[in-house]
Amino acid sequence: MTYSAIPLTSSTTQQTNEGASLPVAIIGAGPIGLAAAAHLQERKIPFIIIEKGLVASAVTSWQHVRLFSPWKYNIDAAAQRLLTQTDWQQPNEEKLPTGQELVEKYLGPLAKLFKDYVYVKHEVIAISRQQTDRMKTTNRQQMPFEIITKTENNIKTFMAAAVIDATGTWGNPNPALSNGLFLPAERALHEKIDYSIPDITAHKERYINKKIAVIGGGHSAINSLIQLVALKKRYPDTQITWVLRKDKVEQAFGGGRDDQLVSRGQLGLRIAKIIEEQLVTVITPFRIQSIEELQHKIHIKSYDAQRIEVDQMIVNTGNRPNFTINHELRFEVDAITEAVPALSNLIDPNLHSCGSVDAHGEKELRQLEKNFYIVGSKSYGRAPTFLMATGYEQVRSIAAYLAGDMKAAQQVQLSLPETGVCSSDQGGCC
Structure with missing residues (x-):
């Protein structure tokens, strides 16, 4: 896969001064970020993955925990198609993996397919438009995204045609106090x-x-x-x-x-x-x-x-999203749940279980900032009802849209098990 030889579609195209097409930047190398990469690769859209720790580091932190959803809900379809072209051994779809098994038998092998495009130990500290702050409108959509990262030794900048924020909520816990304040x-x-x-x-x-x-x-x-x-x-x-x-x-x-x-x-x-x-x-x-x-x-x-x-x-009171890196972008979240606005009424945990969440994709996740998306558990804000399968459908739809396939982007389907309080509190783990 040679990115300089693959043109982006008109809906995504941004170029450097030298004329080379810019990639889609995926922020976060967890299950949803890696699934996004799989869908983009199938569509021959260039991408990079930027991760502040190591691949699947959030999952690794709860590797001793067994998921309550079997393998068939935890493997993305595009990722599966890519992995079956290798010597990958597909797990029994009815078995329940631990976090460790999820990494060793799925996320690790998947990340190896993208190793040339994964930047680990690169913490994203800010995202903006080149030469353009949040207030400026003129030529805004024509400007590429600038992604500022911090490594152990320096500050690095990446440019991208689109950004998929799959940073999740794990590592940003709610406090013990009932008023929601960390005192x-x-x-x-x-x-x-x-x-x-x-x-x-x-x-x-x-x-x-x-x-x-x-x-x-x-x-x-x-x-x-x-x-x-x-x-x-x-x-x-x-x-x-x-x-x-x-x-x-x-x-x-x-x-x-x-x-x-x-x-x-x-x-x-x-x-x-x-x-x-x-x-x-x-x-x-x-x-x-x-x-x-x-x-x-x-x-x-x-x-x-x-x-x-x-x-x-x-x-174990759940987690909440951190929008610090997004503040120079034009994005919206619901005032109550901190979810992407179009999702808020779908995922209110007082009204819905995991199985009652309606299928949703690019259209519902679309922000004021063109080609910027918040996906995965972060798209659910503080609602604790997120399942990985939901995130996989989100990024499938977004990849289709970025490829110019409007029909596939709009035909979102999602089948989730019904009943139960689906609060994993693990930032999309299960």
């Missing part, structure tokens, strides 16, 4: 608070025979609790408290036996049994007003003056 007292406790789904076995010394509070009502919190209960069975003095905002703990159990994703339903059934066996203390509703450290203990206070004292906290 200094919570930040000061970073050594005693984990915002991921920790690998309890690998870090058991942190939790053995300690008092631990798990904050959150989604599947990430349930995964953390199940791991802690396994530890408690070996170390009975370990005390586990589950702190929820919900009126009743049963609201966190999800679809159970009615869930078309069996593993997702089983999570709810397992935690229900754990609660029944009194292996975890549940406090709900508990809306956190403040946390502080006193005499080496974390003191958690609710708005109605309830108090909890623990040694460690696991905060």
